[in-house]
Amino acid sequence: AQTDKHEPSINTDVLRDIGTRSLIDTLNSVNGAKTLVLDPSLAGPLGLVIEVSTLKNHGVDKMFWLEAGPLAASTTNIVYLCRPSIKHVKIIADQIKRHARESQKHLYNLFLVPRKSTVVTRILEEEGVLGDINISTYNLQFIPIADDVVSLENENAFKELWVDGDETAVYSSALALVTLQKLYGPFPRIRLATLLTRSLPEQGTLEPDPSAATAPIDSLIILDRHVDMITPLLTQLTYEGLVDEVIGIQNSHIEIPLSLLTVPNAPNPSNPSAALPSTSASNVTPVSNEKTKKHHLTPATDPLFAELRDLNFSSVGKRLNKVAHRLDEDYKARLQAKTVAQLRDFVGKLGGLQTEHQALRLHTGLSEMLVSHTRTELFNKSLEIQQNLLASYETTKQINAIEELIAQGADMQTIIRLLCLASLTTGGIKTKALESIKREILQAFGYNYLPLLLSLSAHPLSAVLPVPLPPSSDPPSKLPFAAVRKSLRLLIDDSPEAIEEVENDISYVYSGYAPISVRLVQCVAQKGGVISNPAEKAPPADGDTNGKANAEKHLRAHPILGWKGFEDTLAQIPGETVDITPKAGNVNSSPSVTSLRNDQTTTTVVFFLGGCTYTEIAALRWVSRQNRGRKFLIATTSIISGKSLIDSIAGADSRTKETSR
Amino acid sequence: AVLSLDEASQMTDPAAILTSVKAAQKFFSEDKDRGFEAKMMDENARLLAYQQQLEKESDGKITFFGLSINETLRTLLMNGMSKKADKVKSDFKVADKRFWYVKLHALTAMRDFEGLDAF
Numbered sequence A: 001a002q003t004d005k006h007e008p009s010i011n012t013d014v015l016r017d018i019g020t021r022s023l024i025d026t027l028n029s030v031n032g033a034k035t036l037v038l039d040p041s042l043a044g045p046l047g048l049v050i051e052v053s054t055l056k057n058h059g060v061d062k063m064f065w066l067e068a069g070p071l072a073a074s075t076t077n078i079v080y081l082c083r084p085s086i087k088h089v090k091i092i093a094d095q096i097k098r099h100a101r102e103s104q105k106h107l108y109n110l111f112l113v114p115r116k117s118t119v120v121t122r123i124l125e126e127e128g129v130l131g132d133i134n135i136s137t138y139n140l141q142f143i144p145i146a147d148d149v150v151s152l153e154n155e156n157a158f159k160e161l162w163v164d165g166d167e168t169a170v171y172s173s174a175l176a177l178v179t180l181q182k183l184y185g186p187f188p189r190i191r192l193a194t195l196l197t198r199s200l201p202e203q204g205t206l207e208p209d210p211s212a213a214t215a216p217i218d219s220l221i222i223l224d225r226h227v228d229m230i231t232p233l234l235t236q237l238t239y240e241g242l243v244d245e246v247i248g249i250q251n252s253h254i255e256i257p258l259s260l261l262t263v264p265n266a267p268n269p270s271n272p273s274a275a276l277p278s279t280s281a282s283n284v285t286p287v288s289n290e291k292t293k294k295h296h297l298t299p300a301t302d303p304l305f306a307e308l309r310d311l312n313f314s315s316v317g318k319r320l321n322k323v324a325h326r327l328d329e330d331y332k333a334r335l336q337a338k339t340v341a342q343l344r345d346f347v348g349k350l351g352g353l354q355t356e357h358q359a360l361r362l363h364t365g366l367s368e369m370l371v372s373h374t375r376t377e378l379f380n381k382s383l384e385i386q387q388n389l390l391a392s393y394e395t396t397k398q399i400n401a402i403e404e405l406i407a408q409g410a411d412m413q414t415i416i417r418l419l420c421l422a423s424l425t426t427g428g429i430k431t432k433a434l435e436s437i438k439r440e441i442l443q444a445f446g447y448n449y450l451p452l453l454l455s456l457s458a459h460p461l462s463a464v465l466p467v468p469l470p471p472s473s474d475p476p477s478k479l480p481f482a483a484v485r486k487s488l489r490l491l492i493d494d495s496p497e498a499i500e501e502v503e504n505d506i507s508y509v510y511s512g513y514a515p516i517s518v519r520l521v522q523c524v525a526q527k528g529g530v531i532s533n534p535a536e537k538a539p540p541a542d543g544d545t546n547g548k549a550n551a552e553k554h555l556r557a558h559p560i561l562g563w564k565g566f567e568d569t570l571a572q573i574p575g576e577t578v579d580i581t582p583k584a585g586n587v588n589s590s591p592s593v594t595s596l597r598n599d600q601t602t603t604t605v606v607f608f609l610g611g612c613t614y615t616e617i618a619a620l621r622w623v624s625r626q627n628r629g630r631k632f633l634i635a636t637t638s639i640i641s642g643k644s645l646i647d648s649i650a651g652a653d654s655r656t657k658e659t660s661r
Numbered sequence B: 001a002v003l004s005l006d007e008a009s010q011m012t013d014p015a016a017i018l019t020s021v022k023a024a025q026k027f028f029s030e031d032k033d034r035g036f037e038a039k040m041m042d043e044n045a046r047l048l049a050y051q052q053q054l055e056k057e058s059d060g061k062i063t064f065f066g067l068s069i070n071e072t073l074r075t076l077l078m079n080g081m082s083k084k085a086d087k088v089k090s091d092f093k094v095a096d097k098r099f100w101y102v103k104l105h106a107l108t109a110m111r112d113f114e115g116l117d118a119f
Helices: A013-028 A040-049 A052-057 A086-101 A118-126 A157-162 A168-184 A197-204 A210-214 A239-246 A303-308 A313-336 A340-374 A377-390 A395-408 A412-426 A431-445 A447-457 A481-487 A496-501 A506-510 A516-525 A527-531 A545-553 A567-572 A614-626 A642-650 A652-660 B002-010 B014-030 B032-057 B069-078 B082-091 B096-110 B113-117
Strands: A034-038 A060-065 A077-082 A107-112 A133-137 A143-146 A149-151 A190-194 A217-224 A253-257 A292-296 A576-580 A602-609 A630-636
Touching (some): A013 A040, A013 A052, A034 A040, A040 A077, A052 A060, A086 A118, A118 A133, A168 A602, A239 A313, A239 A340, A239 A614, A303 A313, A303 A340, A340 A377, A377 A395, A377 A412, A395 A412, A395 A431, A412 A431, A412 A447, A412 A642, A431 A447, A431 B032, A431 B096, A516 A602, A516 A614, A614 A630, B014 B032, B032 B069, B032 B082, B069 B082, B069 B096
Parallel strands (some): A034 A077, A107 A133, A190 A217, A217 A602, A602 A630
Antiparallel strands (some): A143 A149, A253 A292
């Protein structure tokens, strides 16, 4: 039932079509059969827009990964598809030279995603192969990964921006946003919470679009990941978030034991689905010999997942149980079928029931995997430290606790996340304590993590800071966490049971902590939600979800008013905020137009520069459920978790691990 | 300095790694704000040297080179070289707590119940 509530008001499938079509056009621009050489990091994103069979139909003969070493191509045409990185181009140049030496004749085409860079041409020139290759671009932009989420699927955006100082991602994001404007009309208002205002001119010089008056998008909110570093460091507690944390979701695919997708689980007394007649679970899916299988996790084919993904994990079990019971009832209907017509009716439904059963089994299995993880001591310890740090409760003790975790052999990402969190919430760790903890980390995990520690404490990121600061370093922008926590009501002192029962605030996604990023969005789009808990307005007698929902029904989404009322808070957060109304068009300047008509649903685009977490998506969905008349379209450079964040900063060695996963 | 570390992580030849780690140490020590990093690199170089020595002593049967201190300790304990492990512990000032956890895990993994009993 929840799915129809956040039906998007704009259709994101258009974006996928664009991606598919332009890829096909790109391939067709090269005549004849061709060998496709693919950058492995593009395989996931491309898999979301196109099928291998489609590629074959358009003349792709063989596909190879772009890897160092010789390339054995049987066709004259070779098509390279890769991101413009120095490493990749070097490999390509090497392969071309090798072919030349072996006097093989090929026609080379290089398509760079999403655009050309001068570095690439320079390298090719230096290697002396520029004349042999035909360079062009394939502009891969936002890929819809859910009906209200679009992503650039550029995993390294955060690292490039904040560690390497490479602002390519800003440019490609701006381009992608421009495409959005072309599709859905310009954004009447743009709001930024960012340090990187350089992308602005590109937005401002846009030609006004005649369709502006009917634009379904009322505003664009750009959030820089750096504004809210804390949220991704925390352990995500929604179902989808936790799956990402524990198993890892890559380009909305997960790799899970095959048994979850095919053979029924071992009977589980607490799970009524196991008691179902086993004959109904005929093996529909083909059995393969691999141990794990990639499964595309998408609400489009899996309605149960759509129901579960945004729930706090503590209530997932209950929901699964309910679904299992319903399925059981449906199956029992067969027994009551007396007449032939009734039987036929049931058989007609059987197919649907079986897919549902399949989905239920998958999610029950997944939850079991998650539960076994959440029951570990390490998981709970780190959760406890997180909560204490957020509440600034006995911070020195928490640091000792982190040290204890290192001793107990917790994995590297967990430790680094906690360390960054400690530093961010307290505004820095005492030099002596920090050095001893760094030493512990290096000894326990290896000295090769020193560059990671260095880049974490380096200037723009400043995630790990000593107190007092060494005199020579420039003063970094510090987050006065305690003040922000108060003014944005980040922590909710609800008893845990209450949070489980009533999802009454966005903080439910982290069991009591509201992500700063989402609170900032609320500052713009749902001011009431920041100041007080909307659920408290409902009479205490019917404080359950229904009562609250009724109270909320009357609350119209108010028009986007800018940061008004929260200027003080925003001043505390590093980075400048910008509120601009582009002069394009004549509609936007008068407030009467931006205010909502009663029957109209507008969409607010929230763009996360540097990635967002599944949990933040869940929280934003919650916000849009509270207000009638406003939907969110979440755009991001990629979906991140604390783990992938640390991994990407840790650099090369862990990245190879990522791709091999 | 980070560059030479990067170099070190890509090399396979032990001697070359050692040189670049030492180079990194030198770079760090030239910057007075990087005292901590210099110290760590010094430790790293010492560890690598000691690991080379250990490999020689075990006739190349056991690989130590490039392991972290925890892994080194674990490998030593698993191979019944607890004296050497104690030496690593004191040489690199490994915190007691961490050492005992490593030892505990190693002994459990080996199912050395006598060792566990003597704990």
